[in-house]
Amino acid sequence: MSKRNSHAAKALRRAERQGKQPATDISHAQIAEAVHQAVCQATGTNGFRQCIAYAVPGAAVASVITGQPHIMQAGGIEVLTGDVTGEGEAALVLDPLSADPEGGVENQEFHAWFSPEPVGLARGVVTSVRRDDLIIADLSMRHFSEYCAAAGAPWSREPLPAYCWASAHQIGSELRVVYRPDPQTTMAVNKRASLEKELLEDITSLALHRLGVISTRKLDELLHSPQPFAGSEWSTDNGVVFTRG
Numbered sequence: 001m002s003k004r005n006s007h008a009a010k011a012l013r014r015a016e017r018q019g020k021q022p023a024t025d026i027s028h029a030q031i032a033e034a035v036h037q038a039v040c041q042a043t044g045t046n047g048f049r050q051c052i053a054y055a056v057p058g059a060a061v062a063s064v065i066t067g068q069p070h071i072m073q074a075g076g077i078e079v080l081t082g083d084v085t086g087e088g089e090a091a092l093v094l095d096p097l098s099a100d101p102e103g104g105v106e107n108q109e110f111h112a113w114f115s116p117e118p119v120g121l122a123r124g125v126v127t128s129v130r131r132d133d134l135i136i137a138d139l140s141m142r143h144f145s146e147y148c149a150a151a152g153a154p155w156s157r158e159p160l161p162a163y164c165w166a167s168a169h170q171i172g173s174e175l176r177v178v179y180r181p182d183p184q185t186t187m188a189v190n191k192r193a194s195l196e197k198e199l200l201e202d203i204t205s206l207a208l209h210r211l212g213v214i215s216t217r218k219l220d221e222l223l224h225s226p227q228p229f230a231g232s233e234w235s236t237d238n239g240v241v242f243t244r245g
Contacts, residue, residue, distance in 0.1 A: 026065050026211055032139045032163035035061060038206035042199060047143060051112040054140040056193050057204040059114035062137065065213055069117040070137070074189035075182035077111045079144050082157025092148050096185040105188040112189055113138035113179065126183045131169040136179050139163045144177075 035058045039047045047054065052072075059070040076095045083090040095103060096110040103109040114137050118127060142162040145155040157176075164171050172178050193200060 026213065028137070028163070028165040030211065031058070031061055031065065031207075032165070034207040034210040035139050035203070036142070036162070037210060038203045041206055042203045047140060048146050049108070049143075051110075051140045052189060052193050052196065053200065053203055054138075055112035055114050056200045057207055058137060058139045060204045061207045061211070062114065062116075064208060065211070066116075070114050071117050072112055072114050072186070072190065072193070073136075073181045074105075074110050074112040074186040076180040076185075078178040078180070079147075079160075080157070080176040081148055081153060081155055083154045084156075090153065092144065092151070092153065094147075096188075097182060105185060105192070110185050110189060111138075111179075113140075115181075131172070132167055134168040134181075135166065136168050136171055137163070137165040138179070141177070 035054060036047060038057065039045075039050055039053045043050055043053060055072045055074070059072050062068075062070040074096075076093070076097065079092040081090045081092055094109055094111050096105050098104070098109065100109075115135050118129060121127060139162075141160050141164050144160055148155045160175060160177070164175060164177070166174075168179055
């Protein structure tokens with residue numbers, strides 16, 4: 001654990017001495033807010049353009065709290081903006097598979113989120129999941145209108161929630177946001193994440209501290225384990241990927 005997290009470590013040790021037990025009723029909203037605050041604190045930003053910093057620690061925190069492995073996913077998104085023209089409603093599109101020379105992962109033309117790992121998924125296997133069954137957890141949805149503003153495009157619809165945590169089908173129909181996970185993009189983003197491993201671990205520890213769900217000793221053990229977080233495939237250099245059907 002880095003020195004900048006020493007206050008969090010002391011607080012957790014105090015909780016241990018006082019005999020406090022981890023919470024068992026933590027909501028998705030609490031996880032989303034804890035990760036958001038941790039991202040802001042660790043990066044010194046408001047979280048804009050930090051989707052990896054939300055997705056990788058978010059998956060780790062969700063794995064710890066739920067006991068179910070969650071893994072980072074990456075790919076493209078399409079967000080309807082409410083701006084209607086003669087050609088229909090405009091959309092914010094991030095497409096890492098575009099042939100545009102200014103696109104691709106290296107030019108930030110992707111998005112990252114996390115999902116619960118399908119039961120029985122072997123390491124390195126790509127599998128197909130129906131949209132009704134594919135759960136998307138995106139804790140950075142709060143920044144979508146900022147992406148539009150940065151692109152010089154109007155945002156003419158109701159504000160989106162700060163985060164989403166539901167089936168891909170439900171998100172598409174109710175929020176009009178389509179997620180397109182892609183194995184190649186996920187692996188490329190995993191490699192990028194490996195270059196930020198210390199930052200991502202700091203965000204994870206800060207979020208877990210905010211939620212008060214893990215001891216200092218156990219947290220240190222998990223963060224430095226070759227297979228952290230109770231058997232989940234949260235790995236910044238060789239993650240599991242899966243795609244929707």
